[in-house]
Amino acid sequence: MEKEFTHIGEKNTPKMVNVGDKKITKRKATAKSIMFLGTEIISHFENKELTTKKGPVFQTAIVAGIQAVKKTSELIPMCHPLLINGVDIAIEIFDKEHIEILCSVSIEGKTGVEMEALMGANIAALTVYDMCKSISQKMIIKEVKLVKKSGGKSDIKNG
Template identity: 40%
Template sequence: MSQETTPGKLSHVREDGSAHMVDVSDKAETSRQATAEAYVHTTEEVMALINTAGMPKGDALAVARIAGIMGAKKTSELIPLCHPLPISKVVIDFDLDAANAVRIEATVKTRGVTGVEMEALTAVSTASLALYDMIKAVDKHASITDMRVLAKSGGKSGSWDIAPQRHPNPEGEIQA
């Protein structure tokens, strides 16, 4: 039975149903980039502490930024079928303007044969988890929501991005 899949089938599943790592050896090397986001919802008081680097454990955003960068670099060790990539740049940004939420955005770049969407998602995941860890002592009800890929470029499928969308806060209300 063939190790590869036929068109219209899942790329990481062989015909017998078993998982496998996709062979990317024949793909063209191109510059690739992906951006993802996630939100950490907390209280107004905690937002003020984050804004002034006044959290009991220290500068929460600095810790989250380093965690995000480290997470992007470790993606192939965490996600079983991801290829190890030569990551050339990781940018982690924070937006504290959302109502009682920190928006985390990660952009990952590489020059390779496969995309970096999983690296961008892992970066915002790890940054979100690190931020949660930094604030949990003062807000046990903080939450992480709305993780998604916003854009990607490079490779055979080309570029795409999603229009800014509205996201729910923890109470389910829609915010711009």
């Protein structure tokens, strides 16, 4: 059976999926962003944080990511507005040049939170870029992907 796009109507026009008949379930999604900062930027961190004139980099990025999760339906046209139960964003330096951002979003609802998790990871990475660009503009957001989802039709785990 071939899968079909869900956001295209009968006349090939855009549509928002009707989730009215779906059951409310606990749903969770986690997205990951890997970002190259380089040794020039990483060397400025003390105790796993860098404080700039704009404020603490990771703490600010976490707040920005949470705000982005809440605004996902305003920015991605076919996303439903959701009552978010929780958002957890963690940012870690994992070698001399890279950081990892994990954004987990949970709800009890009729549709998933994959886009919200991806949005949170993306905006957190962009915030790190904005706050560190005065040191170097060689930063690269290398990867943003969904790593886990549960509670809908199918659970996935992409490591």
